[in-house]
Amino acid sequence: MSEPISKIEGASRQLDTAIDLYFDNADSLSAHALAFAAFKVLFDLYPHHQGDGFAAQIDAMISKEGWRAMSGVANFLKHADRDPDALLRAHHPEEAMSVIGLATLLYRRIAGDFSPKMRAFDIWIEQEAHDALGIEExxxxxxxxxxxxxxxxxxxxxxxxxxxxxxxxxxxxxxxxxxxxxxxxxxxxxxxxxxxxxxxxxxxxxxx
Known part of the structure; x- marks a missing residue:
């Protein structure tokens, strides 16, 4: 008999799969959809696990660009009732990368640590954005x-x-x-x- 799956575990599994797709340079839309689904679950769960206001900080950051822009790709892939003939602009893997990054931050703060795949992703991001993030040598x-x-x-x-x-x-x-x-x-x-x-x-x- 299979064990029950928590919301956090489900999000973790989606996120780990998105990371695999990202590093395999596989379909970026699939990686994005999985990462955003995990991100949204973790974002909703965060206040129930941590009271430090970090989710509110992310909300404020995303609100500057607009949640519609943040969720646009995921919504395009999830719904077609109002826009059956809509087209998505070209999609680059870096768009999935940013969503994965936000989701992994939320996961670590809820669960206490990254999964091994999230840890490897974080190491890559620190290298890729070392100067932009102001990481000290x-x-x-x-x-x-x-x-x-x-x-x-x-x-x-x-x-x-x-x-x-x-x-x-x-x-x-x-x-x-x-x-x-x-x-x-x-x-x-x-x-x-x-x-x-x-x-x-x-x-x-x-x-x-």
Missing amino acids: IDGNEARAAEHKRIRDSVRALPHEAKMVFARRQYHYILENFDRFAEVAAREMEEGLSVTDMLDSRDAERKG
Whole structure:
């Protein structure tokens, strides 16, 4: 007999599937529809789990552009009673990416952490939008930090298809090795090592 499925689990499964579609560079409309469905459920659930007003902040942010614009693609795919002959403008995967990003933020704040697939997506977004988000470089090794920036810039400049080939490789690598990375990082943090110390140690291991 199958177990009951909660709203949060259902949203999580939709979101994880949307992330798979995104990194596979598969149908962007399907990814968008799944991500928006998950986002709307999580947005509605948020006040029932957290009282910090974060959902209200997202509401205010979206309201600047208009909820109709935010939900336009999802509504186009869901309804046809009033506009059976309507056409959707060209759809780019980056539109699904932004919806996935908002949904993963809500999920983490409700559930306490990302799913592994959401974590891999978050790592990719931090790389893709590192400068736009104002993320601080935490590696104190200037040469290595400069190399990190060079790689980010070169990947960002790639055509979409080539960029997604790189993204897909990274996505699967993170999923396959995340538990090992987490164990090593936890052990190094217990030893009081900084991020720079950890990276120095790993560089030394590779060279030695």
